[in-house]
Amino acid sequence: MNGPLLNGAWARLAREQRAPLVALAAMTFVTALLAVTVPARVAAGYDRAAGAAVSGQDVRVEARTDAATLGRFLPLADDVTVRSATWYDDLPADLRRVVGAPETSVGTNEMATAGPFLEPRLVTLAWDPGALKRVRFVAGTPPEDPPGDGPADGPGGKRGQEIQVAVSKAYADRFGYRPGTPLDLSGGDAGAPPRQGAEGLRARVAGVYVPRDAADPYWTARADMLWVRTELRGEGVRVHIGTALASGGGYWRLAHGAPGRRLTVSWRFPVDAGAVGRGTASGMAADLEAYRAAVRNRGDLFPCAVVTALDARLRSYAGQLRSGEAVIALTLSGLAAIAAGVLLLGAGMLGRRLGPVLATMRARGASLRQLAAPACGLPALAVLPAAAAGSGAGLLLDTGPPQAASACAVGALVVLVLALPAVTIVRDHGAGERGGGLAAVTGRRGDLVVARPSRRRLVLEALLIVLAAMGVVLLRGRGAGAGADPLIAAVPVLLGAATGVLVLRVYPYLLRALGRTMRRGPGIVAFVGVARASRQGVLGALPLVVLLLAAAVAGFAATVGAALERGQDRAAWAVVGADARVSAELLDRGAVARVRALPGVRDAVPARIVRDLRPASGPVRVTLIAIDLEGYQRVAPGRLPAHPRGALLSPAAAGELGTRPLTLSSPNFPEIRVEPSGRIDDFPGVPHGTPFVVVPFRALTGTGAVPSTVYVRGDPGTAALRGALQASLPPGLLGGDPYREVQVRRDVLDGMRRAPMVGVVQDTFRDAALLGAAYGLLAVLLVLVVEARSRGRGLAHLHVLGLTRRQGRRLAVVEIAPVLLSAAGAGWVLGLLLPGVTGPVVDLRPYTGGHAVSNHAADPAALPALLAVLLLAAATAVAVDRAFDTRHDLAAVLRTGD
Incomplete structure (x- = not known):
């Protein structure tokens, strides 16, 4: 019999508290959803930035040697290809996972084309099988191996030193080359005296080609195979440079034709940008050093070296990542604190409405364990399913790779919300009917203005302020290389909480001063509004801390975002020197x-x-x-x-x-x-x-x-x-x-602002500011809705005494104005000071080309946005007052209160 009765009591209690339960469940769902999606989105941004940093890059094993050495170690073209497998096997495991199939090539130095030319023409002969597979011939045929070409024919082969080559259409059109045109390269390397055995090298154009896909990343490092490059050398002499492709037989002649000919042998491993993420990029630098040592220590081939520009790209990305993690951790920690504050506020409101029930149970002899059942069970009924649903929805949205921090954040918030009722029970009912329990029965008020803080509270507040000061000192000591350190994430929360403690200390004195001032005023609305605001307990002042943190996050985001934009603008000026620059x-x-x-x-x-x-x-x-x-x-x-x-x-x-x-x-x-x-x-x-x-x-x-x-x-x-x-x-x-160069400052600035990591930081700032404002408004709405019933009873008495409907709307705004203005003002000032307080941690130089960012003034457009949010909060108070207006049924309300 006890079971059905108990179930019936639980159901009746849940129905009576359905409004705060639904609100708590909704807030938990949204918070869990954001806890999963926001970190995942940031992590996806980090991965995209890592991919962009290495996009178009490669790792090359190169050797510059003479033909005699190449012919001795790698006599055939197939030997070069086989050797690429050895270099691939030597790659460290992590680096091997992000590179593509090896691309082999052998090329000569730039050689001068003999002829009556006004300006020198230089050509590089290259054996590159991958390039021949990516071109389409528009004239002639691909270069072929002459009959009998091979080791048995000796260095010269049957046709002496003539090599069939293919040239790009741009090269052929520039100089009028057609299939069958001979190229006399007997002069040897350009700018160097002829080497022994270099005479007699000739090439003949077999075909003219165009790329199948000019945007193929394969051509990024082989632009000379498609276009003609013109340079000024020496005393203003213009030279034209291109590359001609040779066949496999051409490789034999390059490697065996002239022993003294200088050749460059390259095994290129293109980097797959899509396979590189934040975690991969962090280990690639160490892998590159290990690979350099492995290649350098190989003794079964002529000396080779690893050539790549990845090191500089990875260092630049690492610097941007450290800076981004630091400023984003500062922002997201504040957002997490705001969400926790709103959930605690919701749980506190529910506990406040359960207070009379728990006090009655305690007066009738219920134990603390029996009190914990409804006090913790009802929040669990709302929070646990909502947290699971929000997390699942966040995973289904797939905004990025799931983060372990998301699960930890959701779990911590759930534990925090469920632990609050237990702490409240022990505090209010642990020593009998005293404190909150007695107040709940007798109606004794705990007004914020007249309440005296306990010694325990004073010690905790002092400890919080000391911890905030110590955190700032340690944070500044770690400098710009701290990255996403937990201490960095904790400092803004500690500073916000410490500021909130100070504001709560000053807040009662402010209300008392306002009360004395309004008492002498001609109107009644202002005096009554301040008086009602003064009668709020400590729980009613909790929105002040939430709003303060929200304003601090918004102020910090607006300040750092504006400073970054100004720093990039100055960096663009430093690069170009004017609105535009034309150079040659x-x-x-x-x-x-x-x-x-x-x-x-x-x-x-x-x-x-x-x-x-x-x-x-x-x-x-x-x-x-x-x-x-x-x-x-x-x-x-x-x-x-x-x-x-x-x-x-x-x-x-x-x-x-x-x-x-x-x-x-x-x-x-x-x-x-x-x-x-x-x-x-x-x-x-x-x-x-x-x-x-x-x-x-x-x-x-x-x-x-x-x-x-x-x-x-x-x-x-x-x-x-x-x-x-x-x-x-x-x-x-x-x-x-x-x-030649044309630089427009606007284009340089747009390039800086379109950088992937800059987008991650700016998007996070924007989202944090918007979410902080939304949570702040949600806290205001929650307090207004949950307290609407008790406020309606008070207004009913005032309506009987002659309070008009318009005065009631004004009264709603006046009641909430002290909390809004105090929290927003203190939080905004804290947000503006945070970049200076955190000091070297907010290092934005990686996003400005190394130029320092020191002007941390807020964006002028941010202050009107803050005022708009405050006006929206006031409008919310009026809307809730209108929705719960009891003027039409005063008799029922007054009977309820009597």
Whole structure:
């Protein structure tokens, strides 16, 4: 009989408390959902950034050797392919999982094509089986092995040194090559004296090809196989460089034709960016070092070395990852604390409504264990299924790889919510009918204004403040390399809690002062509203801490996000030096006029940048920057010292050259007199620490007074600038010149902001700010809804005394205003101070190209957003007051209260 009665009592109790139970279940579901999806999304962003960092990269085992050595160790083309399996087996296991099949190639040095050419033509002969499989022939046929080509025919074979090759359509169209065109390469390596046995090497074009897919990553490291590269070498000599593909028989002739011929043998392992994640990237650097040692220690082949650019990419990613983990941990920890506060608030509201029931049970002789059944069972009934459902829904959304921290966070929140009733029971009923239990029966109030904190509470609050201070000291001591350390995550929560304790200490005095002020006022609404706010207990002030943390998270996100954007803007200025920059080895004298005539250009300033100048004595090499100083001040205000009288020296140049007048020159540049007059720390486009000198453009004379760079003010189109650059190049300079460059500051800035890791950080800031605001509003709504019944009873008496409906709405806003304003103000100030408090941990230099980010001022648009949230909270109070308006049924409400 006890079972059905007990079940009936439980069901009746659950029905009576269905409103707080549903609210607690909903909040638990949302919190569990976010605890699974947000960390998974961040982890997926880390993985995408790792893949982007290594995209297009490779690991190459290379050797530069002569043909005699290559022919002795790897006489056949198949031997090169077989050797690739050995190098693949030597790869460390983790590195092997992220690289693709090996790609083998053998190529000569650049060789000059003999002929009556005005400008040298250099060609590299390459044996690359993978390239021949990725091209389509539009003329002729693929290169074939001549009959009888092989070891039995000796070094020369039946056709001497002639090799069939294929060239790209761009190369053939540039120089008029067709199938059957001979290439005389008997001159040997370009720029080097002919080697013994190099004479007689000839090639013949067998076919002309185009790539099947020009966007194939295979061509990233083989651009010369598709296009013609033009460079300025020596004293302004333009040379044209391309690559011709040879067949397998061509490999035999390269390896055995001329013993002294220099060859480059390469086994390339392309990196699969899709297989690289955060965990993989962290171990790739160590794997690369181990692989270098393994290749270097192989004694069964000629010396080889590992060549890759992955090291720099991985270091850059590691720096961005450490910085991102640090600032994201600071943000997500605050968000987790907000969620925990809201859940505790919901559980506390439920416990408050169960208080009279538990007090009655205790008065009738119930034990603490019997009290724990309804106190802990009802929250468990709401929390456990909701937590499971939220976690399952988060996994189904598949926002990224599941994180162990998500399960820990959900479990900790559930335990926290279920432990709160047990702690409350022991505190209120452990020593009999005292404290909260007696208050629940007798109706004794525990107003926040008149309540005196116990010694235990004072000790806990002091301990919390001390822990927050110690956390800040330890955090600043660890510096930028701390990464996602648990201490980093705890500091904002500790600071928020400590600030909340201080605000709660000041809050009663604020209410008392407001009460005395409003008592003298003409209206009744303000006085009654402050009086009702003063009668809230400690539980009613818990939303203050939640709102404070929400405002702190929003302020921190807005501050750091704005600082990052400002730092990237300054970094883009430092890279380009103006709104846009046009550069080449040399421009004609009309280049500035052409750029000024473009739509959107407001001003243009000429400059000449010459590298590797030397003084009359000493080994130092200096970069000379000749620029119109006054014009550049108009184009980029504040980038140069005001009113320079002469040359400006960088710190490195001043240390090497001194401060006396001197002369700089080079074999290709006339002498220029430099009279130092000041210092300049940096100049756009010049690496930090490089010795450089800035002089007025008018100091150049003769052939030296020709611009190589034009700095632009305005917003011209990139295509228009490229057209002006092409029109300003000296006659005969063709495409592919690496010294040509068009940089638009807006494009550089967009490139920085589109970086994957920057997107992860900015998206996390945005989501944390929005979720923090949503949780803050949810806390306000929860308090208003759960307390609506008791508030309705109080307002019913005031309505009888003449309180109008409009005054009731105003009263709802006044009641909640002290909590909102105190929490939002204190939290916002804490959020603005957090970047400075955390110090070197918030290191954003990896996202700005190494430029320091020191201006941690909040985005001006963030303050109106905060005010909008406060107004929304006030509107929520009015809406709840309207929904639970009891004016139409005063008699029923008053009878309930009497």
